[in-house]
Amino acid sequence: MTSADWIFHGGAIHTMAGTTAEAVAVRDGVIVATGDVRALQGPGTEVVNLDGGALLPGFQDAHVHPVPAGLQLTGCDLAEVHSLGEYRALIAAHRTDGEWVLGSGWYGDVFPGGFPDRHELDRLVPDRPAAFMSHDAHGVWANSAALARAGIDRHTPDPHAGVIHRDADGEPTGMLGDAAGDLVMRLVPEPGRAAREQALRTAQAHLHGAGVTGWQDAAIGAVLGGPDPYDIYRSAEDAGWLTAKVTGALWWDRDAGLEQIERHLARRAETAGGRFRTTAIKIMQDGVCENLTAAVLSPYTNVPHTHGLSFLEPSALAEIVKRLGAERFDLHLHAVGDRAVRECLDALEGSDRAWDHRHQLAHLDLIHPVDVPRLAAMRVIANIQPLWARHDPVLVETKLPYLTRKQRENHFAFGSLAAAGAALAMGSDWPVSSPDPLWGIHTAVNRTAPAADPHAQDVRAQTEPLLASERLVVEAALAAYTIGAARACRRDDTTGSIEVGKAADLVVLDADPMAVPASALSAIRVRSTFADGIPVHTLT
Structure with a gap:
């Protein structure tokens, strides 16, 4: 009998397949045995003693943007700090010879009133156009030079699916919401090929370091000028x-027509069967609550008659969904507000679902209770970003003030979705938020923030659960970041669980997430990550 390349033993092994195992053997990048694998140990076998830790299938991120994240890591990155003073220091210290000064990662709650202002950026960058993308990619902070370069003034109308924020005199403030940001970002020179390649290398290494072995890139296309x-x-x-x-x-360009389907079909054919596959289509149906562009059923509180934006008319969305479903594309639909969720479900209900589709609604910040059971009934995956479900300053200061009492009660309804039988997949939306799955699992289970999260260091975020009744149990959260995400990525036939014949995509943790106190989940560290049986990360 041919010996194994790797044997793992000496700790908890969570297969995420409804079974337990005392050990796992890997050969040629594939799991070849579980249980008693001693007969497979040979002179060349690497034996990994879990030393009381745990082995799980590699985490998968069901909604992430690695290239923008990699570019952010290598540029003027504001995402690792959380104060206006720190933003000022980073921007002032940033050195670039380019025509533009660029960066990303800012949070609105650090600014008076919840939004940045061009005058602040003018003081920091007075001589060149400057544009900084928000951490959630739904806003651009531009200085006066950038606004002038884009021709944005008091007479510029709001573009479709976007908002130019204005002061009391009608002048643009420098805050551009959603599609309005394109007016500036489309003028920014595209990063060169070498920079984009380095961004993906950097992001892949970062994700492997977090135990992530696969993901769904939720925007393959030219998006927001990127x-x-x-x-x-x-x-x-x-x-x-x-x-x-x-x-x-693949990104659905809402300014183009149904003729783009042919381009998407060609790309899917070009990537069939590889490590990189393009089997899904991403459609943005609304924006975010923080800038009032998420589509809601009831108007935002204190903002009369404001229901957000449906980026596609429901009838147009239904026709697009029908046509794409007929071509057997999995649909990845961005739906933050409860009206957007309903519009997406209505569109999917009118499409052909008599096949093994992996349609999913991403984000689901708000969902009306009557729509919760529809996801399970229609076999639609709830693609959730668990790290957002806590009382952090962004939520408390820039989002909750706009939500009615009823809307607040239907906020990140993970527990309700799980109880209704909806399939769950978890993703980070990185660089919107940290790609650390253990931080996400911690928040899904506790509904409070990880202790080390720089964006949630206040007492309320750390101790007061956001709708504690919507917690997930640890097993459900782990499943959503492994086999659930693998299913959303259409990779569950070969990944997502520890089973014989599946790829040896594995993560070794220094503690067992099923055994530690829930409050300690975010403190668990990744010791090593394996992709097809090859170490791609080792804790140093």
Whole structure:
């Protein structure tokens, strides 16, 4: 009998397949045995003693943007701090020879009134156009030079699916919501190929360090003025350095017509069967609550007659969904507000669902109770971002003030969705928020923030659960970040659980998440990560 390349033992092994195992054996990148594997140990076998830790299938991120995240890590990154003073220091210290000064990662709650102002950025960058993307990619903070370069003034109308914020005199403030940000970002020179390749390398290493072995890139296309990552993924796979398994969600351009389906079909055919596959389509149906662009059923409180924006008319969305479903594309629908959720479900209800689709609604910040059971009935996956479900300053200061009491009661309804039988998949939306799955699992289970999260260091975020009744149990949260996410990525046939014949995509943790107190989940560290049986990260 041929010996194994790797044997794992000496700790908890959570297969996420409804079974337990005392040990796991791997050969040629595939799981070949579980249970008593001693007969497979040979002279060349690497034996990993879990030393009381745990082995799980590699985490998968069902909604992430690695290339923008990698660019952010290598640029003027504001995401690791959380104060206006720190933003000022980072921007002032940033050095670039380019025509533009660019950055990303700001949070609105650090600014008076919840939104940045061009005058602040003018003081920091007086001589060149400057534009900084918000952490959630739904806002652009521009200085006066950038507004002038884009031709934005008091007479510029709001674009479709976007908002130009204005002061009491009608002048643009420098805060551009959703599609309004495109007016500036489309003028920014695209990063060169070398920079984009380095961004993906950096992001992949970062994700492997968090135990992530696969993901769904939720925007394959030219989005918000950013570069299309399609060719970078293709070349990474061809060159052999793409070690993750990636499902790409092709971007639906709402300004183009149904003729773009042919381009998407061609891309899907080009990537069939590889590490990088493009089997899904991403459609944005609304924005976010913080800038009043999420589509809601009841008007935002204190903002009369404001119901947010449906980026596609429901009838148009229904026709797009029908056509894409007929081509057997999995649909990845951005729906933050409860009206957007309903519009997406209505559209899916009118499409052909008599096949093994992996349709999913992403984010679901708000969902009306009558729509909760519809996801399970229609086999629609709830693609949730668990790290957002806590009383952090962003939520408390820039979102909750706009929500009615009823809307607040239907906020990140993870427990209700699980109880209704809806399939759950978890993702980070990185660089919107941290890609650490254990931080996300911690928040899903506790509904409070991880102790080390720089964006939630206040007492309320750390101790007061956000709708404690919507907690998930640890097992459900782990499943959503492994087999649930694998299913959303259409990779559950070969990944997502520890079973014989599946790829040896594995993560070794220094503690057992099923055994530690719930409050300690975010303190668990990733010791090592394996992709197809090859170590891609080791804790140093």
